Amino acid sequence: MAKVLMKGNEAVGKAAIEAGCRFFFGYPITPQSEVPEYLSEELPKVGGTFVQAESELAAINMVYGAAAAGARVLTSSSSPGLALKQEGIGYITNADLPAVVINMMRGGPGLGTIQPGQADYHMCVKGGSNGDYHNIVLAPASVQEAVDMVMDAFDLADFYRTPVIILSDGLIGQMMEPVEFNYSPKKDLPSKDAWALKGKGKGEKHMIVNLNMDAEDCENHNIALQKKYDEIEANEQDWEEYCMDDAEYAFVSYGTSARIVKSSVDTLRAAGYKVGLIRPKTLYPFPVKAFKRENIKKYLDVEMSMGQMADDVKLACNDVNKVAFYGRTGGIILTPEEVVEFGKSVMGGDK
Amino acid sequence: MSVVYEKSKGLTDVKLHYCPGCAHGIVHKLLAECLEEMSETENAIACVPVGCAVMANKYFNFDAIQCAHGRAPATATGIKRVDPSKIVITYQGDGDLASIGTCEIVHAAARGEKITTIFINNGIYGMTGGQMAPTTLPGMKATTAKHGRDVKVQGNPIRVSEMLATLDGPVYIERVSVTTPGQVAQAKKAIMKALKVQKEGLGFGFVEVVSSCPTNWGLTAVKAMEYVKEKMIPYYPLGVFKDLTGEGK
């Protein structure tokens, strides 16, 4: 398929359709409104269904229903809207149902700003609803990667029967880049017939349960969830390394921040600094395997937040003193220049 | 010996946890009988609420999902849109439907979702222990309105059937009760009709059941029936509030 130039928000919608998703339930919010706008037009053309829900609460509970009925289903939102969806995400997680949720982040807290941000790391990676749980969280750094990750997300969701969150931001949602769509399932996906609500027919009835009155049952269910997370942590860590072969210092950055940091790495390399970049592509599971290195003097965590991922970097490298942080927040997009200055300040001034 | 009465095949043999004098058991039975008589038990999916009926999935002998508090109409929308050939029912209490889930029921009704909602209105929060509901009558006591609901302080009850009947989306809305054999028979007719409205693809059907909560009302089962007749029904009059089926009453 030839490349086309597409806006991130529209491209993720098309990616969902290419991956076989036929149901979208959502609510408008800047800077992701082109996702529902695009799908309201395109889903009916392929026999799909688009519903503009009355709220984010309703939208995520429509997703809960559609997922329970065995469909590939998508919703999208941006930070304050994702906050509203947390309750439903917790229910879908607890019920072992697959769904894909896109978050085109903006600055927060509260209404915050409509400009791009990365301050929902804690909410999405640590589990913003109640209880012991995780969702798989994928962080694209380009429109093409957002497309590829949306497609993978449907497979991961079906394979592990869990919600998958695409944690992107308003910049990737709003910008246009060349993209191509090549979906092929990467996993051997199990049938949904054993649990999906389709009417019991001549068989046993299916129940999607969310309440365990018995505490032991609830604990056992939690233990089963944790086993699933162990498997995800063992098998699904993903990251990119850039200029890491001889690096003595490593930036750690994801999504939009990471592509800005890449420009800064080029500048610093040209100035003689032995610095590279570790870019987590999965935020949950966090790619701890990427941090098993003896030769790195410092990790330079760079985010468009006040350092939410830095804690995970400290845990991954097992040394709180090895991690320096620089970030901008509230909708400010980092510039390569300020990241270069930060890098120099950590690595010891001009060479 | 000939069989003169059998429990509906739409119910399991799990023992109900409901209190004596509570209407849930009767309404569960009516719903199960209607589905069985329509030959839809194998095709039905129930969306059960947070509230006393949260375990209804164990009693219904058909597919079911436990929904987030108030969101059953949204979850039902998701299920029905995936496969419109299914019979999708939400079964909700007054706290669930008329308080936290007001938005969801109003919009599902306004969209004309082809689902059936059964709304149990007993004017109190049962499962959590007798707190004030949006449908608690003026002067009626609750654990969060110990001296009786003062409308100047706690606001007025909501008549959901009348409110939903102002919308263009719903096809059929009726309020019934189940305190007498006659009322039970009428309630069954209403539930049957609301399900048929769905089956024929006509649209949204809604049956409100004026119900009882002897435990949290502090009454015996018999006194609770009298309370429904003397206090609840005068405030929540029974009848058809909307019928676009063309069948009249």
Next chain:
Amino acid sequence: MSTQRVCCAGFGGQGVLSMGKLLAYAGMLDGKEVSWCPSYGPEMRGGTANCAIVVSDEPVGSPVITSDATASIVMNQPSYDKFVEIVGTGGTVILNSSLIESKVERDDIKAYYVPANEIAKELGNPKLANIVLLGALLEVDKTVTEESVLNAFTKVFGENKAKFIPINKEALAKGAEYVKAQ
């Protein structure tokens, strides 16, 4: 390694964003790495609008341009200060002199003044002002080829707008012609 970093700025409705899309799409058709990044929010509802386009031989790092642009196309006076300043030393600024009275005082950049509204009016369609300015930029900077811009036209505006390709080609030529004389 060549990287062109172009800003387009003006009023909403002047075709600032679509001019940028043409440039980015054309870059892609030329086989380059490209990105198009708009300002968004309340300002897209009637106020000023701008977008940043990167056309490069390498994968695009930051798609945002806050300084060191290689070129700016400035379509109105309110955008003048910011989008002249954003151009780096040796860069180009194409100004719509129909709506901008200011003259560029910097001597480290090349400035071209094109009365795009008047030229567009002469062509019979005032909406072509953006294309006239784009023609001027292509003449000066060769950011992308004119052929690719014309090939990108239906990709950006839809197949049903193909009938406007000849007049747009003329608008590109008029803009180019105007700056050649400067």
